[in-house]
Amino acid sequence: MTIRGRVWKFGADVDTDAIIPARYLNTSDPAELAKHCMEDADPTFPAKVRPGDIIVAGKNFGCGSSREHAPIAIKAAGVAAVVAASFARIFYRNAFNIGLPIFESPEAAERIEEGDEIEIDLNSGVIRNLTRNEEYQATAIPPFMQELLAAGGLINYVRKKVGKECIR
Amino acid sequence: MNAMGMTITEKILAAHAGRDEVHPGELINVRIDLALANDITAPVAIKEFEKIGVEKVFDRDRIALVPDHFTPNKDIKSAEQVKIVREFARRYGITNYFEVGRMGIEHCLLPQEGLVLPGDVVIGADSHTCTYGALGAFATGVGSTDLAAAMATGEVWLKVPESIKFIIKGKKWNKWVSGKDIILYIIGKIGVDGALYKAMEFCGEAISDLSMDGRFTMANMAIEAGAKNGIFAPDEKTRAYVEGRARRPYKFYYSDEDANYSEVYEFDISEIEPQVAFPHLPENTRPISEVGTVYIDQAVIGSCTNGRIEDLRVAAQVLRGKKVNPNVRLIIIPGTQEIYLQALKEGLIEVFIEAGAAVSTPTCGPCLGGHMGILAKGEKAIATTNRNFVGRMGHPESEVYLSNPAVAAASAILGRIASPEEVE
Ligand code: SF4
Numbered sequence: 001m002t003i004r005g006r007v008w009k010f011g012a013d014v015d016t017d018a019i020i021p022a023r024y025l026n027t028s029d030p031a032e033l034a035k036h037c038m039e040d041a042d043p044t045f046p047a048k049v050r051p052g053d054i055i056v057a058g059k060n061f062g063c064g065s066s067r068e069h070a071p072i073a074i075k076a077a078g079v080a081a082v083v084a085a086s087f088a089r090i091f092y093r094n095a096f097n098i099g100l101p102i103f104e105s106p107e108a109a110e111r112i113e114e115g116d117e118i119e120i121d122l123n124s125g126v127i128r129n130l131t132r133n134e135e136y137q138a139t140a141i142p143p144f145m146q147e148l149l150a151a152g153g154l155i156n157y158v159r160k161k162v163g164k165e166c167i168r
Numbered sequence: 169m170n171a172m173g174m175t176i177t178e179k180i181l182a183a184h185a186g187r188d189e190v191h192p193g194e195l196i197n198v199r200i201d202l203a204l205a206n207d208i209t210a211p212v213a214i215k216e217f218e219k220i221g222v223e224k225v226f227d228r229d230r231i232a233l234v235p236d237h238f239t240p241n242k243d244i245k246s247a248e249q250v251k252i253v254r255e256f257a258r259r260y261g262i263t264n265y266f267e268v269g270r271m272g273i274e275h276c277l278l279p280q281e282g283l284v285l286p287g288d289v290v291i292g293a294d295s296h297t298c299t300y301g302a303l304g305a306f307a308t309g310v311g312s313t314d315l316a317a318a319m320a321t322g323e324v325w326l327k328v329p330e331s332i333k334f335i336i337k338g339k340k341w342n343k344w345v346s347g348k349d350i351i352l353y354i355i356g357k358i359g360v361d362g363a364l365y366k367a368m369e370f371c372g373e374a375i376s377d378l379s380m381d382g383r384f385t386m387a388n389m390a391i392e393a394g395a396k397n398g399i400f401a402p403d404e405k406t407r408a409y410v411e412g413r414a415r416r417p418y419k420f421y422y423s424d425e426d427a428n429y430s431e432v433y434e435f436d437i438s439e440i441e442p443q444v445a446f447p448h449l450p451e452n453t454r455p456i457s458e459v460g461t462v463y464i465d466q467a468v469i470g471s472c473t474n475g476r477i478e479d480l481r482v483a484a485q486v487l488r489g490k491k492v493n494p495n496v497r498l499i500i501i502p503g504t505q506e507i508y509l510q511a512l513k514e515g516l517i518e519v520f521i522e523a524g525a526a527v528s529t530p531t532c533g534p535c536l537g538g539h540m541g542i543l544a545k546g547e548k549a550i551a552t553t554n555r556n557f558v559g560r561m562g563h564p565e566s567e568v569y570l571s572n573p574a575v576a577a578a579s580a581i582l583g584r585i586a587s588p589e590e591v592e
């Protein structure tokens with residue numbers, strides 16, 4: 001499966017407070033959160049992002065708090081995937097757990113510019129830059145995490161696992 | 169065959185995975201001793217938990233739910249969130265639900281209550297769960313969905329991290345240097361992703377001399393270097409701390425001599441001055457002597473980093489008989505009710521109020537820009553908290569500087585970021 005979208009570019013160390021400021025965390029409603037997505041990094045982002053767009057950022061994307069509200073806000077804003085040079089570890093887990101596709105590629109993070117049109121092969125992790133006619137390879141997803149994705153996220157995976165003993 | 173040595177982190181993980189050994193990079197399933205969530209993360213976790221379809225939690229005594237971020241509830245939305253948590257706690261008979269008046273900031277509260285112990289594996293839907301590494305436990309932050317799965321199964325999947333060893337040697341401490349300064353100094357050296365995915369293990373003479381409160385402060389900020397966990401070898405100080413609090417057995421683990429580290433750093437405590445992290449990243453550190461003139465509007469002493477009794481004692485030592493600068497609001501927030509009461513008994517609260525500070529009931533409050541001291545556009549604050557990201561304490565155009573409690577107190581008196589030596 002591939003996704004194709006227009007790129008919004010961000011710098012390094014985009015923290016979870018920039019992705020979804022804590023002042024909005026008195027709710028966990030995805031639609032509410034989406035209204036403030038990336039607001040402290042770019043106040044105009046919530047207004048201009050369109051479904052299917054892709055975020056490309058530098059190293060350590062999603063650093064800071066454990067708030068799952070961060071990937072939830074991004075996903076609910078319609079962003080199809082995030083590509084970064086590297087991800088903070090809790091954000092990385094959370095994105096997998098809630099089903100937001102993310103790809104690690106320092107090369108892609110460096111080469112891709114705002115407004116580029118890119119296409120990502122979700123299985124192989126190959127990222128094609130249609131604007132610049134270039135190709136980058138994202139880090140492979142560990143087999144266990146592929147299993148999680150295949151099961152449809154952590155909750156479905158656990159449902160299957162506990163199903164035998166104690167399903168209602 | 170001779171097994172290779174293991175680090176304390178690897179040993180704890182191996183024991184909880186039911187294995188003799190584990191190696192960095194392996195994905196393993198581990199049994200957890202405690203799972204934690206708060207008023208922001210628990211509602212999301214509860215929603216996910218309910219999708220799993222189990223009738224009970226894995227162990228109702230091993231889940232801690234602590235509404236602390238926006239409590240006492242700052243508005244209707246927060247009240248609704250906490251209500252979800254409270255009702256869940258009642259329905260599933262969760263023993264460790266902490267209501268306003270009996271609570272504290274989660275990472276001050278759990279060790280105090282003996283709910284996290286040496287040798288434990290603890291996960292929390294809060295990034296500063298790494299605080300408990302101070303006790304010689306493996307503790308790490310996860311998201312709400314991970315927490316939901318753990319509440320159902322009592323297990324979590326983890327990647328075994330590589331370890332970095334930080335040796336802090338020496339006996340010559342600058343008078344006002346604390347655990348906060350050591351960890352800020354380290355983050356200043358290695359950067360906010362300097363320990364990404366890894367375990368930070370702290371050892372050396374200066375660490376042995378460091379108090380438990382100082383160790384909690386350091387372990388707390390491991391996440392600010394991107395680490396999975398921060399950890400200290402337990403010792404007599406650890407034993408003295410957990411004795412009388414623990415209500416279940418615990419175990420001390422130690423790294424082997426021949427354990428493997430991806431990196432080893434060595435610093436001497438004598439080279440470390442009180443540190444200040446400038447906006448907008450904890451890695452932007454400067455020694456206090458190189459700060460220059462930075463006027464402040466607010467000073468905050470508290471949080472899961474520096475809201476413990478020792479922090480309040482140091483603040484009182486600086487503030488005793490002094491007045492807060494007319495241009496500054498000083499807000500002091502004890503980490504838990506127990507710490508609050510202790511401070512009251514020691515006369516510290518009196519010192520604070522006489523100096524002109526506002527003292528609040530335990531809450532995260534301003535630390536995350538929640539309530540109880542939000543910054544306006546263009547304002548600057550010095551805070552003993554752990555993060556100074558854009559907009560962290562209020563308006564996106566406000567600024568937060570991080571320091572230890574002594575520097576924050578001295579700055580409140582002088583109206584600009586200052587060394588405690590200037591007010592002695
Ligand atoms: S005090 Fe601050 S850093 Fe600590 S748990 Fe509360 S909001 Fe998070």
